[in-house]
Amino acid sequence: MSTPFDRAAACPSCGAPITFRFAGAMAQVCKHCKFVVARTDRDLRAIGRVADLVEIPTPLQVGATGRWGNEPFVVDGRVQLDRAGVPGAPWQEIFIAFPSSGRWTWVAFAQGRWYATSEAPLPLNGLPPWTSLQPGGRVHLEGHGVFTVVEVGRRRVISAEGEMPYVAPPGVVTGFVDISGPRGEFGTLDYGDGRTIPPKLYLGRQFDPAVLRLDTGAPVEVPSAQVTAVACPNCGGNLPLAAPGTAERIVCRYCGTASDLSNGALTALGQVPRPPVEPYVPLGAEGQLRGMRVLCIGFVIRGCTVEGERYRWREYLLYGGPSVGYLWLMEEDGAWQLVTPLSPGEVQPMGSVATYKGQAYALKQSVQAEVEYVIGEFYWKVEIGESVRATEYQGPGGKISVEQAPTEVSVSFCAPLQGKELAAAFNLPPPPKPGLGGGEGTSTGTIVIIVIVIVIILLVALSDCGGSGGVIFVPTGGSPSFGGGK
Incomplete structure (x- = not known):
């Protein structure tokens, strides 16, 4: 009552x-x-x-x-x-x-x-x-x-x-x-x-x-964020800020200072090593990708170790405003993928198979992926050395990527993206060929080229010395590939 x-x-x-x-x-x-x-x-x-x-x-x-x-x-x-x-x-x-x-x-x-x-x-x-x-x-x-x-x-x-x-x-x-x-x-x-x-x-x-x-007649949609700018607390560099409502960490593209963002102000945490290569899609570049207006706001190089070998790939964080949210581009050995977040409940992993929209995706690989280099704006407190368990399933139209951190899990769909489509979207020259310009680490393709050159030199040297011929097997094979995104 x-x-x-x-x-x-x-x-x-x-x-x-x-x-x-x-x-x-x-x-x-x-x-x-x-x-x-x-x-x-x-x-x-x-x-x-x-x-x-x-x-x-x-x-x-x-x-x-x-x-x-x-x-x-x-x-x-x-x-x-x-x-x-x-x-x-x-x-x-x-x-x-x-x-x-x-x-x-x-x-x-x-x-x-x-x-x-x-x-x-x-x-x-x-x-x-x-x-x-x-x-x-x-x-x-x-x-x-x-x-x-x-x-x-x-x-x-x-x-x-x-x-x-x-x-x-x-x-x-x-x-x-x-x-x-x-x-x-x-x-x-x-x-x-x-x-x-x-x-x-x-x-x-x-x-x-x-x-x-x-009742006012106004649409129920979040207003588009306007790109503002903040100054790096270390070098004073002008840092574009695309998503002030959700950005948590910014790493200065000029001096490598990592800062936390709170109420529009940056608090410097210290400097991190700058990536050894410039991102193909420049930070701040605006593009029209598959019907979506997106900004490139972050660049990450991640890697994993498999049987003693280190493999690396590059990831680009895109922001499409409140209506689109965050997307990723992932590039490995010249192959590109557009990575779109999924609701984790949409994917049902069971042993070596994951089901998505009624279709089966087969387990491809599972590795521990670590952040090696990072610059730009991010929606979480990204750190060098940050590690997640990354598992991929291959199937119709692309790959399912499941990344598990200690407190949360994220799931994405990785769809192939042609380099020429990406270049046109951002009005850029064609992407570099696989194995070229990969200064962040040696790719499998580069290793094979180096081995072949060494073998040719050795054969010439042996021939000059009167050595007998032999059969030499040059190891080839692809490196692991992973879906980007935290």
């Missing part, structure tokens, strides 16, 4: 009036003192003060109204979170209420995709232990299905506005697990703090923002 202070009362922190507009809202941020005020069945309680909001672009501003399909909605609040103890850019989730039905959903935007999740009943046997889940593993939630574990981590609320159905006290660390299903399903297992905050389950799916219509 409702009580007189269920919907309107005074803020227990500052005394300002507070009104809960949505019956399902159980928390609200006081506009005057910025304390989160929780509604209980007895009274209102101030559970912590939030920091100032971080400027993260969204068309779904608090107070906006519209229709989701045929149902009216109102943007009632938003919360901003970060990965507790792990410095990095925060993300935000938007609380949307449907007054006519009383239901609600959380909406998030990441990597050019929109997700909506709502609270779902916990499985009868509860959530599996947080420590038992690993990125890339499978989890069965009774009554809901089988999902792929995408990320295992800890998070905390740093800021919020408006009202919400529930929010953890600001600064309190809670465990979470993000999961992905085979048909666009998405969810979060919220483990609470293990003491006073109970676990919750949120399930939903990826959706097309075209189903949303704002």
